[in-house]
Structure formats: C-alpha cells, structure tokens
Amino acid sequence: MPTRRTASPIRSWETPRSSLSGPNNANSSPAPLHQRILLPSSATATKSPRILHSSAHSTLDPLLLDLIALALRAYVTPWYNGSISRDPDKDFLRAVTTVLVHVVQALEVRLAALDWVQLVTRDVPDLLAAHYEDWDIAHERAEGEAAERLFDHLQSHIAVSLSAPFTESTSTPTSPIAASVDKVYLRTLVDQLLKLLLPPEDLHAETERAIVREILVGVVFGTVYNRVTQPWFLHGLIAKQLEAHEIQPRKTPVADSLAQDSAPAGSTGIAGMISNVGSHLVSAVAAVFSFAFSGTPTLPADPPTTKSPIHEPSLALARAVLPRSALLDQLLRTLYLPLFLLSTPLDALVSSFVRTRLATESTARAVLQGAIRGMFPHEGWPAPKEEDPDDEGREELKRRCEEALARTLPESLPGLLFPSLPTPSEPPDSLAPRLRLAQHLLRPLASHTANVHFFVSLIDLVVGKVFPELLVAPLD
Template structure:
C-alpha cells in the first residue's frame, strides 16, 4: 500500500510540474517593434510623379519662394484630378502601361502656371478690382434697367422683343448669342492664345499636348463653370453662403407663441410683482449696465487700436507698382499726346506772347559793351538750361467707380403710380447718400492706398488663395470626379431662395444704414429687390461674365487687346473709335487653330 501511494504521489507531482514551451524561452521574450503601415502616396504622386519616392515631397509648382506649401499641394491635387477625369478615361484605352504621358502634360502645365504667376505678380490688379469691375457692374445694372423699361413698348419691336434680346442690343458681343449662349470657339481661341504666350515654341508647336491641355480648360470653363455661375439661383446661393446662416436667437414675432398638446392641462404660474423696486433689482440693473458699458468700451478701444495700426501700416507701406504716366498711341496721327496735353493746358490766345516761340534776332537792341552787367548776363546765358523734373502722376482714384455703382444700386427705378411707395418721400435718403458721397470723396486719397493694401494682404494672401483653390476643386470635382450637370431648382424654389436672400440682406444691414435705402421697411425691401434684379436673368449674366473674362485677359495679357483705328463711326460716348483700347477682337481666319 505504501509503495503504491508513493508512486501515485510522484505521478501527481510530475503532472503538476509546468511544461516548458518554446514561448517560455527567455531568448524569445524580446518584444518586436510594431511596424507602422506604409504611407500611401497621394493621387498627385501616383499620376504626376510616379518615380518620386512615397516619403518625398512634391516639387515646387510656384516660383515664389514665399508660396505656402499647402497651396502647392492643392494646385497639384487640382491638376491630378482634372487629368484623371479628362485624360485617363480615353488614354487607358489606348495604352494601359504608359506612365510618362501624364507627367509630360504636367511639365507643360507647370510652365503655364509659372508664367501666369509671373504675369500676375508683375501686374497691378488694383485698377482691375476697384476701378474696372465696378464700372462694368454699374453699366450692367444701367443697361438691364433700361432694357426692362422698354418691355411691351414700341422700342421692343412692337412689344415682341424679350428682355435678353433688348439687353443684347445694348451690350452686343461676338462671343455670346442673344439667348445667352457663350460661343465655345471664342473660349477655345482665348485659351490657345494664352498657351501661345506662356509656352516656349518647342512645347507649343507639338499639337497633341497643346490640344489636350486646351480642350481640358475649355471643357472645364464652357462645360462646368459658365453654365453654373451665370444662373441667378446659383449667384443668390453664393450670397447666402457668404452672409452665413441666420442667427437662431432672433426674436420671434409677438403673435407667434410655441404651442404643445398639453398646454391646456398645465396650470399657468403667475408671479406676484411688487409695486416698488427692491435693492437687489437695482443692484442687478446697475451691474448689468456697467458690464455692457465696459464691453462696449473695450470693443471701441480694440477697434481704435486696430484702426491706428492699419493706418500706420498703410502710410508706411510703399506702393508695389510705381505709378507712371501711360503713353498711348495716337490713332489720328496728331503727334504725341503728352505734347498735345501740355499745349492744351497752356493755350495761346490771339494778341499774346507765346513763350515757346523763340524771338527773332535783332528784335531787342544789344546793351552797351564792356559793362559788368553784360558780362554777368553772358555768363548766365552760357549755363546749361535747367530742365524741370517731369510732374508726378496723380494718385489713382479707386473710389469713384465704386461710388457710382453704389449710387446706381441705391437709386432704384421709380415704382408704378399705383404702388403705395409713391406716397413716401426719399429726400432723407438722397441727402444721406450725398453726405456719404462727400465723406468718401474727402477720404479718397487715403482709401486709394488702403484698398490695394487690403487687397494684397487679405484677399491675395497664400491662405486665401489656398481656400479659393480648395473651394474650386470641391465645386468642380466633388468626390474627385467631375460634377454632374447642376439640377436647376423649380421656379417656386428659386422665388423662395430670392425672398430668403432679401430677408437676410435686410437683417444684415445695420439699423442706421437702412435709412440710405428708404424711409420705411417697404421702401427698404423695394430697394433691396431692385439691387438683385440685374442678376435675375441668365442671359444677361452671361454677357456680364464674358465682359469680365475679356477684362481679366486683357489686364494680364495686354498683347491680346488691340485698338481699331480710323473714323468707323461715332459711338455712344462721342468717340470715333469703334472699339476701346484693350478690347479683344476676333482672330483672323488664317490664325485659327484646327
């Protein structure tokens, strides 16, 4: 019995001994480092730079050393998505193994982007933004109102002409039809001229690459941008997005009260109010007033310091583009315009002495010789003539065109005789507009320096340009592919969208400035509605887009604009030129690209 018990105990002890496995080996207890997943290359690296290592950064696209790296990445993403959407679908059907075609197109686009960057940096865009664009918008509003006033009259071909046709007669353009359809060939010619200017001859002469790049840009502009940005509802939606959503803390109308199904079952709680003010109520009122006043004072102090700092920076900043007097060609062969202007400023009347005409010799008798005075006069006459420095050009006026646009917008057309608005006088609004115009005219020298400073420090900054490129990429290529054709809202939805914008503008304008729009809320609403009327026609908006496109192209590429010479007929402003300087003209048939 004892031997058997001992054997059983030994077997149980052996069974309880832990078995050593391979994992329990001390040499195998070393913790292996976790491997991070490899970083996936971006779309721009995979398509545009297939030979670039995944951890390497993209080469700089812009030549400006201060360009933001995020802007460089956004531009490359935009190019990669555009090439994948418009080149890959048909190029992969031809060959699936070629990886050099898209990088070659990218190299050509890099040259175009860098030339455009150089042009934009060397061009002063302040006249374009603050003088030319407001002038075009002002003329657009005036022509729209004139065309609308001619509806159903004898000026409208017996009342049969539509509003787009009447507007087209006032702003005719070769690139657009009376129905508001932009000619795709005009856009193609403009893009081809840009490529001819930006690309070297060895890149412009080969037709395949040039045609592909040109058609991509034409497809984006004519097929995606123009049909969308000329829609009135799209413009109104952009305005609503810019103004932001309506604040939820707006007070509800007094006649609207929240109702619930169990309001009748709940008893109303009434608080008894005493007839006299307690000390606690007075203290709370005083402390609240002190808090409000201190907050207002702090806001005013901060605004005052910010204004002083901005004024100091504007006065100390030097102009990026020195002003120079432009010398324009004389179309009529009348000599130099500068000489003509100098003579016109100092006219010569009959019977007076012209100082520029030399006197004939012998007119003044010589003085007696051998005198001290004669020697001094002769020494003074031997000195070289002192040429006065040329007069400095006048500072640019960037407020005149904007004031004209504001005056046009704040002066709506007269309502009908049956309208209730005719019984109110607008004398107060007119007086306030004149006062505002006088104040802005007095501040014009400072505003002409402040506006370019804000344009180049706030609008054309790297961060803002990056936001613009990102917004354009998301609008044109949502989810990385071209957006489907926009679905137009129904007429009822468009009317509701415009009414919402009118209400938002009426609440956005500060209270004291509403007197500029009218004496009553009905007059203010009518003025705001009249402001939005010039943008309510797609055909008229297409005319505006084409003129703005011409203006931008001629500003950045002055060689694309020409001036037609010769008395081909008097225009509306009395000029003998059929086209203004800088207006784009159609190319000749022999220069038309295939």
C-alpha cells in the same frame, strides 16, 4: 529640326528602377496625395518638385499639385486608360503634369505683374456700375423680352447673340430669347492664350493644341459657363453662402487624403469652390474696415497706382446698385467732399490693404483649398451631376436667396435711406422692407442675358489685364 523638351521640375520625381525600395516604413509619414496619384505604387516617395518662384511655394506648391493630380485622376485617367491600362507607370500623367506646371509658372509671372489695386478698386466696380445702369435703363424704357433686347443692344458684344430673332411679319419673337456665346470667339481666345502659356514643343504640336482648345471651349466654356450664368444657379449659390454664414459652419483644413474633408452642406462642384472663395472675401471686406479705422494706420511709401481717387468708383457703384432716393443722393454728396480731401491717405490705405491682405499667400491658399473642396468633395472625386431644378425649384432658390440677403441687412436701413419701401401696416421688425431692398439689389441676376453679358465682360477684363498684348486698340 524638332524642338527638344527642356528639363522640367517634374523630372525630380523620376527614380531609377534599381533604386526603388519596397513599401514605406510603418513609422514614416505617408506620401503626399499628388505623389500617390502621379507616381507608380512601387516608387518610393520623393521630395515634390518646386513650382512657384515666390516665397510661398512651400505652402502653395502641394495644393497646386494636389489639384492637378485630382483633376487628372478624375478627368484624364478614365478616358485614357479605359478598360485596359495604357499607362501602368503613369508616365502619361506626369507628362501632362509637366505641361500644366509650365502653364502655372507662366501665369505666376503674369499675375505678379498685375496691378491688383487698379483691378479691385476701379475696374471691377466700374464694370458692375455700368452693368446695373444699363439694366435699369433697359427696364425703364421697355418690358419683358423687349427690355432684354434693349439691354443686349446697350451692352453689345461681338461674342454674345440672342436667339429667336424677330420675324418680318410680326414684331414679337417666335420663342423665348436666350443669350449664347459665339464658339468661334471662344476658340480664338483660348487659342491665343495657349500660344502664350504652353511650352514651345507643345505649342507647335497642332493636334495637341487643338484637342486642349476644344476641351476648354466645349467643357469649361460650354458646360460650366452655361450653368453658372443661369439665374437659378446664382440664386442658389448666394443663398447657400449666406445661409452657411448664419449657422457658422465649422472650418477644417484640407485633409491630406481628402477622405475626412467634406464640402459644406449644399456646396458641390463649381458652387462649392466659389462659395469657399466668397467666404474669404467676406472676411477680407470686414478686415478692411478694422484696418482703415484703426488708431494709427501705417501708410505705404509707394503711391497708389490708380489715376483717380479710389473712392469714386465705389460711390458710383453704390449710386447704381441702391434704390434712388433724395436722402441717398444727399448722403453721397455729403461724403464726397471729406473723401476727396482725404483721398491721398485713403488711396494709400486701400492700396496697402489690397497688396497686403488680398493679393497674398493666404488668399491664394484659400482659393486653392476652396477649389479642391468644391470640385472634389467626395473623398477626392467630383460630385455627381445634379439635375437642373424645375420652375418650382428655381422659384424656391430665388426666394431663399432674397430672404437670406434680407436677413443680412440692418433692420433700420430700408426705413432710414428709402422711406418709400416699407408700408405703414408692417411692424418695424418685419422682413418685408428688407426683402424689397434685397430684391432690388439682386435685380440683374434674374436675367440670363444680363448674366451672360456680365461674365463675358468680366472674362475680357481679366484676360486684358493678365495678357495685355491681346488687347486691340479701339478705333478712333
């Protein structure tokens, strides 16, 4: 017996034809953006359905619905309607919205149970530290493509493979190597996620699930993932973000119709979304210092959830990222003892900050607003696809990234911690010492292989935390 579709919050939009009125009164406020996209033009604006269970639903629900509606208008309506409208009453769009709302609600429950303190203060720093350490080991033992292959061996992953293998007659590859992610692995991963998120009636529809899976694997993981792992993309993203902070652009809220809200200069598509989220995280990092060193901080009653002191992963990450020097080693060893003695209040302080400043409604709102502005910067429509830069353009993006990062570093930092970086011929205020330090900090980003490995590991980390039932116990 087929499974009946359960009642959905989207049903609250459906109004009988006989009760539909004419155009809204001139003095009444216009309907929200998602209603104008998802409801027929003859329908009277009604109260939007509730999506989230948390108290932040009044703020986040409209943004979620706007993001869903804009995505459906840009990516679903064109191929579904074609030259002849198959959905004049927009029933299909509302049906897809119903499924997406169910997915969002399932994710909300899982994200509410996620240990954000463990993820932010230990898991991600550990992942970054291992990434830098393996990169340095590979380049200490080999050069060029041999270093790329050694790094791939150090961070071996079942989903990542390198092209242009060595031939039997020569010890050099026949063409430049490139990292790729196995689509079978991605299909399996997406299929398992859909089984945990989709409503039962949609999960049992194998054709529907297969179409959604192939769209995610081919578009999201295929097109988007291959682009964001390119060194030139990351260089350009960091450069635009840091340059935008230098000029302090004007911040505006998301306009209701998105007609008056444009993306920051140079921020389009996924880059703009990440750029806006990055701005919020930079502000959060600055806030933690003011919060940590305030006169009488209030400590939470519940103890931190991490098993080891929170400062240990951060110190390990600093040691892996920064250049090696005797002064830096001595400084970290000096800091270790007071941090260890203050580990209990410090852990409670950082845990409180993560819970009250990062995993909050304001952070979620910034992420959603950044996604809307970044993905649909042209009056609610996606930005036209930009051509990939040539070799000269990629070098320019790399140079801009390095110089922008160098300008953010204190002038005295290279000479204070790393006296071997500056040369006597350079003036004290020269950018060269800071530029060399910036190049060292950005060293893994220049490798597409390293970027692919990092993003695959990051996806595995996040998926394992949000969907722990998908984890496989390691072999003894």
